[in-house]
Amino acid sequence: MHSYQNYINGTFTAPSSGKTFDTVNPYTGEVWARVAHSDASDIDSAVDAARNAFDSGWAEMKPTERGRLLYKLADLIERDATHLAEIEVRDNGKLIAEMSAQTHYMPQWYRYYGGLADKVEGAVIPTDKDGIFNFTRYEPLGVIGMITAWNSPLLLMTWKLAVALAAGNTAIVKPSEFTSASTLEFMNLIEEAGFPPGVVNSVTGFGKDAGAALVAHPGVAKIAFTGSDLSGQKIYESAAKTFKHVTLELGGKSPNIVFEDADLESAVMGAISGIFAATGQTCIAGSRLLLQRSIHDQFVERLIEVAKTAHIGDPMSPDTHVGPVTTPPQYQKIMDYIDIARQDGAKCVLGGKAYTGPEAKGGQFVEPTIFTGVDNKMRIAQEEVFGPLLSVIPFDTEEEAISIGNDVDFGLAAGVWTKDIGRAIRMSEKLRVGTVWVNTYRAVSFTSPFGGYKRSGIGRESGLEAIKGYMQVKSVWIAQQSNPANPFVMR
Numbered sequence: 001m002h003s004y005q006n007y008i009n010g011t012f013t014a015p016s017s018g019k020t021f022d023t024v025n026p027y028t029g030e031v032w033a034r035v036a037h038s039d040a041s042d043i044d045s046a047v048d049a050a051r052n053a054f055d056s057g058w059a060e061m062k063p064t065e066r067g068r069l070l071y072k073l074a075d076l077i078e079r080d081a082t083h084l085a086e087i088e089v090r091d092n093g094k095l096i097a098e099m100s101a102q103t104h105y106m107p108q109w110y111r112y113y114g115g116l117a118d119k120v121e122g123a124v125i126p127t128d129k130d131g132i133f134n135f136t137r138y139e140p141l142g143v144i145g146m147i148t149a150w151n152s153p154l155l156l157m158t159w160k161l162a163v164a165l166a167a168g169n170t171a172i173v174k175p176s177e178f179t180s181a182s183t184l185e186f187m188n189l190i191e192e193a194g195f196p197p198g199v200v201n202s203v204t205g206f207g208k209d210a211g212a213a214l215v216a217h218p219g220v221a222k223i224a225f226t227g228s229d230l231s232g233q234k235i236y237e238s239a240a241k242t243f244k245h246v247t248l249e250l251g252g253k254s255p256n257i258v259f260e261d262a263d264l265e266s267a268v269m270g271a272i273s274g275i276f277a278a279t280g281q282t283c284i285a286g287s288r289l290l291l292q293r294s295i296h297d298q299f300v301e302r303l304i305e306v307a308k309t310a311h312i313g314d315p316m317s318p319d320t321h322v323g324p325v326t327t328p329p330q331y332q333k334i335m336d337y338i339d340i341a342r343q344d345g346a347k348c349v350l351g352g353k354a355y356t357g358p359e360a361k362g363g364q365f366v367e368p369t370i371f372t373g374v375d376n377k378m379r380i381a382q383e384e385v386f387g388p389l390l391s392v393i394p395f396d397t398e399e400e401a402i403s404i405g406n407d408v409d410f411g412l413a414a415g416v417w418t419k420d421i422g423r424a425i426r427m428s429e430k431l432r433v434g435t436v437w438v439n440t441y442r443a444v445s446f447t448s449p450f451g452g453y454k455r456s457g458i459g460r461e462s463g464l465e466a467i468k469g470y471m472q473v474k475s476v477w478i479a480q481q482s483n484p485a486n487p488f489v490m491r
Contacts, residue, residue, distance in 0.1 A: 002033035004180065006042055006204060007187035009049035010197025015205070016041040023181060026093030026324040027315055029362035033091075035180045038205035040213035043172070046201040047219040050143040050170040053198030059140050059168045063118035070114030070165060073193040074107035080189065081106070084154060084182055086316075091179040092150055093324040093364070094278055095315050102155045109158045112446040113166035113467065120167070120467060125475075129491065133478040138471040140168030141245060142221035145214040147207075147235070149226045150176035150326055151281045153183055159450070159461040160224040160247070161200070167470040169221075173202040174214050176227075178327050180204040207231070218242050222470065225249070226283075228384070229410070229455040236458070247459035247469055249283065249451060251384040252412030254433070255405035256286030256441065259398075260294045262417035263439070268302050270415060270441040271390070276310060276368045277442065279323055280388040281330070283456075284413045286441055288374075288381055290401055293394045300372060300392060304350050307368045313359030324364040325387060331364045334387035338369060341380040346371040346391070376404050384410070398423060402430045411453030415441045434460070 003020070005012040019037035024030065036042075058066075077084070085100040092099075122136035144164045148156040153175050164171050175183040183202055190200045203210050215223050215238045222245035225235050232250040239246050256274045258267045274286025291299050315323035325331040338352055351369035354360075366388055374381050374391040381391045395401045405414055413435040416427045428436040434452040437443060444450060449463035459469050485491060 001031075002181065004033060004035045004184040004204070006036045006038055006046070007184060007190075007200075007202045008042070008046050009053075009201065010191060012187070015039070016045075021177065023091060023178070025090050025362070026326050026364055027362050029364075033181050035177070035184075036204045038203045038210045040209070042203050042205070043210055043213040043217060046172045046203050047143055047217050049198035049201055050172055051219055053196055054140075054142055054170045058170055058196060058199050061168070063120070063166075063168070066166060066168065067114040067117035069193055069195055070110045070117065070162065073189060073195075074110035074114065076189040076193055077103070077110065078107045084185060087182045087185050088152075088154060088179070089315050091181045092153070092326045093315050093362075094151070094281070094326070095320055095323050097318055098278055099152075102152060106155060106158045109162040109446045109462070113162040116464070116467060117166040120471065122473070131480045131483055133480055135476050137474050137476065138468065139474055140471055142169060143219055144169045144171050144470065145217070145220045145223045146171055146173045147211055147214065147223065147225045147227065148173065148175050148183070150179040151278065153179045154186060156226045156249075157183060157186070163461070163466045164224070164470045165199070167467050169470055170199050171201065172214060172220070173200070174211055175202070175204060177204070177206050212238070215239055215244075216242070221245060222247070232457065245469070247451075247461065248457040249459075249461060250412075250455060250457040251386075251410055252283045252285065252452065252456055253288060253382065253384055253408045253410040254284060254286050254413040254415070255288045255290050255401075255431075256415035257290040257401050257405060257417065257427070258292065258295065258299060259401075259416075259418040259420070259423065260292045261419045263419070264295065264299060264302070266439065267417040268299065268306055270417060270439075271303055272306055272310075274415060274441045275390045276307065276322060276388050279325060279366075281326060281386055282442075284435070284442060285386070286413075286415050287385060287389065287391060288376075288405075289390055289392045290395050290404055291392060292401075293396050296392075296394050300349065300370070304370060307350055307370065310368055312355050312357060312365055312367070322365075322368060322388060324360075324362050325366060326364075328364065330386060331366065334366050334385060334389060337380055337383075337385045337387070337389060341371050341374075341378065341389070341391075344378045344380070345373065346378060346380060347373040351388070376407055382408055398426070402427065406430075406432050409455045412456035413437065413452075
């Protein structure tokens with residue numbers, strides 16, 4: 001039995017309450033670790049440590065030096081990537097192939113922002129005022145609270161932590177109570193890399209206790225959150241009371257749109273990737289498959305044929321394609337939506353029930369499920385399910401595809417499958433989403449911004465744009481010579 005404590009001010013410490021809670025392996029259903037059950041007093045300690053570290057030199061450290069620490073951290077992550085991936089699989093039940101790809105890719109974010117740390121530049125502004133020298137400078141915000149989701153804890157933390165540290169901020173990471181272990185394992189690398197105590201902290205616990213206290217704390221300058229739109233809304237409301245900055249990466253109901261001129265085999269594989277990879281537990285899931293009517297039946301037939309070959313089972317096995325659902329509440333939610341889809345008149349053409357085969361040890365498996373005859377007004381087309389449940393919706397024209405694609409409260413991503421470059425450009429212009437993939441799906445990079453429109457969030461992660469979201473700009477005015485003026489009139 002593993003035991004994990006909070007990481008505050010460079011030390012692993014027990015929570016002030018002395019309480020712990022169990023973390024369960026979704027595949028086996030067995031308790032494998034105990035995690036610190038923290039409350040507001042632990043958040044207070046972490047904020048104090050982070051603020052002291054910020055004030056005692058981290059913010060003033062030469063950006064190049066911060067960059068060197070990030071490079072060293074990247075090397076350590078690269079060394080331990082396999083170990084970190086195995087911890088994530090044990091904690092969230094996602095495939096080892098997926099988690100290993102993520103942990104081996106993570107160092108690139110730390111290298112990218114390590115290199116960017118000393119390249120954030122202000123400007124000299126040619127104002128219309130005589131005898132005035134005006135310039136801008138970018139400064140870190142202060143203490144950043146980071147709250148991550150259970151589906152990809154380390155990657156989602158990385159998207160926030162690398163850029164925040166490069167900008168000169170300090171950090172407190174509050175991982176999901178369902179998947180805290182990998183974040184706490186990661187803190188060993190923070191210590192080994194040589195970050196000063198208090199620069200990075202991690203406090204574990206439940207949203208109503210530790211999470212709420214972190215969001216409400218007046219010493220926290222910004223909250224960076226990944227999770228559901230409803231949780232994001234509550235965080236936004238709470239953060240507003242103390243005028244915190246926010247980055248919110250929330251849910252999605254992404255349309256994966258296939259036109260009749262597409263390479264149909266590639267599009268089938270893209271549709272499979274969009275919804276059944278990661279057991280559908282990803283905000284960018286292409287959960288609405290929009291098919292041009294002329295290819296609808298042919299495409300669905302091939303889609304079912306390929307989906308049936310998906311191997312369900314042990315996420316640690318490289319041969320597994322679909323693993324368990326991570327949490328019991330999420331498992332029940334998916335099963336409820338399957339019932340809702342049937343009640344609303346959708347036709348289940350694949351799956352539609354729990355998987356109870358020989359490898360379903362933990363009892364949290366759902367068969368890859370496809371519904372046809374879906375109207376975009378149905379709940380399974382409008383609400384985020386976060387599981388391996390695909391809604392197939394027919395369309396006739398490009399304009400109808402755009403209308404259906406945009407007719408949801410979310411706007412995180414979309415896929416477009418076509419050989420017509422003009423159509424690809426038109427679709428990318430008219431779809432109200434933060435990311436449009438054309439003839440591919442689920443591609444992300446440290447070089448490219450990621451985020452959503454509408455209820456899918458606020459702000460962007462990754463790419464050049466992200467770093468200024470962790471800084472504030474200051475305008476400096478210097479009079480070049482003494483020039484007394486009327487004190488009652490604005491200069």
